Amino acid sequence: MSGVNDFAFKMATVNGTGSASANGLLMQAIFRMGIPVSGKNIFPSNIQGLPTWYEIRVNRDGYMARPEQIDLVVALNTGTYERDVAAVRAGGYLVYDSSWPLDRSLIRDDVQYLGVPFGQLCVENFEGDRPRTLLRNIVYTGTLAALFDIDMDVVGEMLREKFSKKKALLDANFRAIQLGHDYAMKHFDCPLPIRLERMDATRDSIVIDGNTAAALGCVFAGATVGAWYPITPSTSLMEAYRTFGERYRRDPDSGQRRYAMIQAEDELAAAGMVIGAGWAGARAFTSTAGPGISLMEEFIGLAYYGEVPCVFFDVQRTGPSTGMPTRTQQGDLMAIAYASHGDTKHIALYPCSPAECFTMARDAFDLAERYQTPVFVVSDLDIGMNDWMVPRFSWDDAYVPDRGKVLSAADLENVKKFARYTDVDGDGIPYRTLPGVGPKGAYFTRGSGHDKNAAYTEDSDAYLELVDRIARKIQGAASAVPAPEVFRQEGASVGLVALGGTHGALREALDLLRAQGIGADYMRIRGFPFAAEVADFLNEHEFVFVVEQNRDAQLRAMLAIETGVPRDHMIPVLDYGGLPLTAGRVVGAVTAHLEGAAV
Amino acid sequence: MTSIVKPPVKHPSLPRNALGLTRRDYEGAMSTLCAGCGHDSITAAIVQAFWELDVPPHRAAKMSGIGCSSKTTAYFMKQSHGFNGVHGRMPALTTGANAANRDLVYIGISGDGDSLSIGLGQFVHAIRRNVNMLYVLENNGVYGLTKGQFSASADIGSTSKKGDENEFPPIDPVLLALSLGATFVARGFSGDKAQLVPMLKAGLLHNGFGFIDIISPCVSFNDHVGSTKSYRYTREHYQELAPVDFVPLRKEITAPAEAGAGDAMSVAMHDGSVVRFRKTPEDYNPRDRDVAYRHLRDHQRRGEIPTGLIYINERSQDLHTLNKTVARPLVELPYEELCPGNAALQELMEEYR
Ligand SMILES: Cc1ncc(C[n+]2csc(CCOP(=O)(O)OP(=O)(O)O)c2C)c(N)n1
Ligand code: SF4
Ligand SMILES: [Mg+2]
Numbered sequence: 001m002s003g004v005n006d007f008a009f010k011m012a013t014v015n016g017t018g019s020a021s022a023n024g025l026l027m028q029a030i031f032r033m034g035i036p037v038s039g040k041n042i043f044p045s046n047i048q049g050l051p052t053w054y055e056i057r058v059n060r061d062g063y064m065a066r067p068e069q070i071d072l073v074v075a076l077n078t079g080t081y082e083r084d085v086a087a088v089r090a091g092g093y094l095v096y097d098s099s100w101p102l103d104r105s106l107i108r109d110d111v112q113y114l115g116v117p118f119g120q121l122c123v124e125n126f127e128g129d130r131p132r133t134l135l136r137n138i139v140y141t142g143t144l145a146a147l148f149d150i151d152m153d154v155v156g157e158m159l160r161e162k163f164s165k166k167k168a169l170l171d172a173n174f175r176a177i178q179l180g181h182d183y184a185m186k187h188f189d190c191p192l193p194i195r196l197e198r199m200d201a202t203r204d205s206i207v208i209d210g211n212t213a214a215a216l217g218c219v220f221a222g223a224t225v226g227a228w229y230p231i232t233p234s235t236s237l238m239e240a241y242r243t244f245g246e247r248y249r250r251d252p253d254s255g256q257r258r259y260a261m262i263q264a265e266d267e268l269a270a271a272g273m274v275i276g277a278g279w280a281g282a283r284a285f286t287s288t289a290g291p292g293i294s295l296m297e298e299f300i301g302l303a304y305y306g307e308v309p310c311v312f313f314d315v316q317r318t319g320p321s322t323g324m325p326t327r328t329q330q331g332d333l334m335a336i337a338y339a340s341h342g343d344t345k346h347i348a349l350y351p352c353s354p355a356e357c358f359t360m361a362r363d364a365f366d367l368a369e370r371y372q373t374p375v376f377v378v379s380d381l382d383i384g385m386n387d388w389m390v391p392r393f394s395w396d397d398a399y400v401p402d403r404g405k406v407l408s409a410a411d412l413e414n415v416k417k418f419a420r421y422t423d424v425d426g427d428g429i430p431y432r433t434l435p436g437v438g439p440k441g442a443y444f445t446r447g448s449g450h451d452k453n454a455a456y457t458e459d460s461d462a463y464l465e466l467v468d469r470i471a472r473k474i475q476g477a478a479s480a481v482p483a484p485e486v487f488r489q490e491g492a493s494v495g496l497v498a499l500g501g502t503h504g505a506l507r508e509a510l511d512l513l514r515a516q517g518i519g520a521d522y523m524r525i526r527g528f529p530f531a532a533e534v535a536d537f538l539n540e541h542e543f544v545f546v547v548e549q550n551r552d553a554q555l556r557a558m559l560a561i562e563t564g565v566p567r568d569h570m571i572p573v574l575d576y577g578g579l580p581l582t583a584g585r586v587v588g589a590v591t592a593h594l595e596g597a598a599v
Numbered sequence: 600m601t602s603i604v605k606p607p608v609k610h611p612s613l614p615r616n617a618l619g620l621t622r623r624d625y626e627g628a629m630s631t632l633c634a635g636c637g638h639d640s641i642t643a644a645i646v647q648a649f650w651e652l653d654v655p656p657h658r659a660a661k662m663s664g665i666g667c668s669s670k671t672t673a674y675f676m677k678q679s680h681g682f683n684g685v686h687g688r689m690p691a692l693t694t695g696a697n698a699a700n701r702d703l704v705y706i707g708i709s710g711d712g713d714s715l716s717i718g719l720g721q722f723v724h725a726i727r728r729n730v731n732m733l734y735v736l737e738n739n740g741v742y743g744l745t746k747g748q749f750s751a752s753a754d755i756g757s758t759s760k761k762g763d764e765n766e767f768p769p770i771d772p773v774l775l776a777l778s779l780g781a782t783f784v785a786r787g788f789s790g791d792k793a794q795l796v797p798m799l800k801a802g803l804l805h806n807g808f809g810f811i812d813i814i815s816p817c818v819s820f821n822d823h824v825g826s827t828k829s830y831r832y833t834r835e836h837y838q839e840l841a842p843v844d845f846v847p848l849r850k851e852i853t854a855p856a857e858a859g860a861g862d863a864m865s866v867a868m869h870d871g872s873v874v875r876f877r878k879t880p881e882d883y884n885p886r887d888r889d890v891a892y893r894h895l896r897d898h899q900r901r902g903e904i905p906t907g908l909i910y911i912n913e914r915s916q917d918l919h920t921l922n923k924t925v926a927r928p929l930v931e932l933p934y935e936e937l938c939p940g941n942a943a944l945q946e947l948m949e950e951y952r
Contacts, residue, residue, distance in 0.1 A: 031952070032952070206952055207951055216947075220939065220944070222934045224929040225929065227694075227695060251925055255923070258936060258937060259929070260918075260919075262694065264691070265721065266720065268721075269688070269691040269721055270691075272685075272691025272692045273698065275695060276682070276692035276695025276697075276699070277696060277699040278695075279682060279695075279696060281699060282700075284695060298688075299684075299685060306682075392948050393948060394941055394945070395940065397940055399938075400934070435700065435703055436657060436680070436700060436703050439656060442656075442678045442680050444672075444673055444682075445682045445683065446683040447683070447684065448683065455628075
């Protein structure tokens with residue numbers, strides 16, 4: 001139950017009013033107090049004026065999934081008052097702006113109402129509409145600091161860092177924080193039973209979003225060409241690549257760039273640019289979301305069949321079509337695994353957190369070049385855009401990029417005749433050359449039928465030899481993609497299977513189930529094609545629950561296709577409304593099924 | 600059908616360029632296009648231009664989309680890497696390849712279907728970005744490979760082989776390129792190699808997007824009476840507006856300026872080579888976009904097809920100049936120059952606490 005260092009609260013505001021930075025400030029302050037914390041931004045596809053929520057969960061045990069219940073709501077959007085009041089758990093708190101009276105219909109007798117005249121305080125203390133609107137967020141931050149016992153020194157330090165160069169703003173923010181804090185201290189019984197106490201559990205962690213982490217991974221992996229077309233929720237990945245590029249990839253003497261980033265005219269072009277750059281020998285990538293993947297499909301097939309390395313980040317959002325662009329989902333799993341017409345199958349990596357976005361960006365480039373094929377990092381909005389507390393990143397300076405089988409001019413000297421698409425080593429992976437290397441290395445890349453010499457063909461046998469080799473090559477990657485992570489418990493009776501950002505909810509669900517006497521094993525799949533262990537895990541259990549965030553049980557279908565395990569061996573647990581998964585959802589589905597099965 | 604390889608025949612008597620290579624060294628696989636197809640003549644002109652420019656074949660990259668025209672990259676320079684991509688998307692592939700390796704000579708071959716319908720967006724944006732490449736549009740007014748449908752460059756009133764009349768106004772790629780700010784705009788005719796070769800050479804050396812629209816009759820589907828992209832129609836309405844000579848950097852400029860109205864205007868390319876205009880009308884200035892536009896429209900109104908190097912901006916800045924990319928190709932930068940290393944990462948991590 002909720003209590004010290006174990007509670008959740010949320011801010012209900014209107015987007016475009018500056019609440020995002022105040023909410024970030026709150027989360028970071030808690031983090032700096034050494035307490036595990038997570039934040040989820042539930043925002044509209046809109047620039048200004050629509051409702052937005054920010055949920056913060058504090059948990060001393062490190063459970064970071066979306067919280068099951070909300071202990072306190074800061075309701076600052078009159079437009080959503082009703083649902084925000086309803087969102088408070090019984091016995092919880094509602095902080096509202098008491099500059100105006102609250103409608104009687106909004107009064108619940110199982111909720112404590114904490115009215116603070118935020119608007120009035122701002123009008124009395126600050127000049128101008130915009131500053132008043134913005135500083136209202138800082139005032140409620142001060143109020144929450146008092147209610148939760150957030151260390152005011154920490155908050156002060158953060159404000160000083162943020163506004164170190166803007167004295168006037170710094171003063172105004174300090175004043176606002178103090179106003180909210182003092183009001184709460186004077187009028188309420190501070191701190192509340194849900195409050196914070198310093199811990200030492202975040203020393204080795206950072207707070208970062210997955211898109212930033214992925215971009216950082218690209219820079220460290222040596223990616224030099226990025227092409228993209230803006231789309232939520234992937235845009236911030238390329239923006240971060242730009243930021244890091246400017247910081248780390250400017251020639252110290254000339255100021256010239258050691259990277260090229262091109263904002264393409266659409267996703268088709270972005271895919272083409274990345275494939276062109278990969279063909280020429282660069283580590284190249286694009287980032288997009290479902291609608292972009294749909295547009296890229298023809299090019300993806302070209303890269304697959306022409307065997308060109310390239311990396312795609314798909315930050316999934318809720319589909320189909322434009323769907324809900326600011327809500328999360330795992331709806332592109334199948335679209336990516338078998339993207340493009342004809343027989344295709346692609347290497348995909350499934351990060352579960354920003355930490356894995358960082359490492360899997362590197363893995364993606366290695367795999368793309370080793371297997372000469374498109375590689376997809378399948379992230380989602382929750383991972384990509386929300387701030388996650390993850391272990392601090394490190395980089396192995398001994399890392400050497402795997403550039404795959406590329407023949408240099410010197411290598412070509414020793415080759416009798418270069419034949420681009422022959423299986424020299426028996427692993428299905430041919431040797432390639434980069435344009436410019438020398439006359440002997442020249443070959444013709446095409447999406448039309450070609451034989452092992454890269455010459456045009458319409459001959460069945462030559463065609464079959466090539467596509468069958470590619471199939472073997474891609475299947476060979478099953479043992480090279482990150483292996484599944486398997487958690488076993490003694491006496492486990494059931495198995496759970498999932499991938500990606502639902503990991504936190506699953507770990508928590510395992511503990512909750514165990515508390516109910518249900519032992520469960522859990523496998524988190526990290527790559528496609530599936531490693532052999534994946535089928536083993538499925539077969540080891542009488543049946544498994546496949547937990548995923550889409551309507552049609554795509555992961556389950558892929559497991560059935562790829563492993564031959566019958567579908568009815570895999571019970572789907574589906575959560576696809578667009579919000580991050582909660583542990584309770586998993587526990588509920590599992591127990592309901594087991595009870596049903598027991599009857 | 601598999602691709603046809605030409606037998607390697609040594610001809611000791613063939614003339615050699617500065618690299619000691621003969622024209623044969625710039626040829627490719629045997630063409631599988633229809634006999635008499637304009638595209639094959641363009642291929643021959645391309646071979647000649649690269650040979651005369653002494654470009655080492657392996658330092659060139661041949662890019663194309665899909666169509667009879669796009670197939671031709673297989674028919675020249677077998678010692679160059681080639682990339683025959685997807686329909687209408689050659690510009691993106693070339694942009695990416697060029698971003699990665701700026702040191703190669705990029706030639707992109709496309710058709711009027713490839714460039715003006717499915718690939719119009721990519722064509723337009725490659726111009727905007729001024730990607731350093733030569734873009735050859737082999738323009739026959741039809742979709743050759745899919746057997747004779749009208750393309751977006753077919754003129755109003757021109758008829759198809761089956762007798763249908765085209766009712767939609769054509770897109771003129773030259774006017775389009777000019778209006779988009781292209782830095783090198785030319786038009787040629789597949790049947791006039793003497794004019795094509797110097798233009799191709801100038802386009803290859805241009806620092807930025809060199810665009811050549813080449814009328815290239817399709818003998819199978821669009822060479823009949825009633826087609827404005829037929830050999831006959833083109834020959835009759837052909838106007839050399841701005842014919843050029845091309846004098847590469849290395850060769851001494853000895854030829855004296857020809858006499859006559861407005862001739863001998865010289866434009867220096869970024870590498871010091873010179874493009875020299877012959878016989879341009881007195882008031883024609885190929886550096887002035889407005890003048891070029893006016894001339895084109897005037898000729899067009901008279902039903903003429905103005906050819907030659909129509910516009911050039913010799914101070915053109917390509918994508919890399921605009922991006923301020925390092926001079927060395929990105930593909931040649933050693934990994935150590937790309938990875939900030941763990942020490943930098945640890946410093947950065949402090950900002951995420
Ligand atoms: C996505 C896609 N749509 C349609 C086609 C079929 N197609 C192949 S070539 C072509 C038209 C080519 O016309 P053009 O570019 O003018 O070349 P030409 O054959 O006339 O030289 C079409 C429509 C294709 N290859 N890909
Ligand atoms: S169909 Fe037309 S364009 Fe195609 S090869 Fe034949 S003549 Fe040339
Ligand atoms: Mg055509």
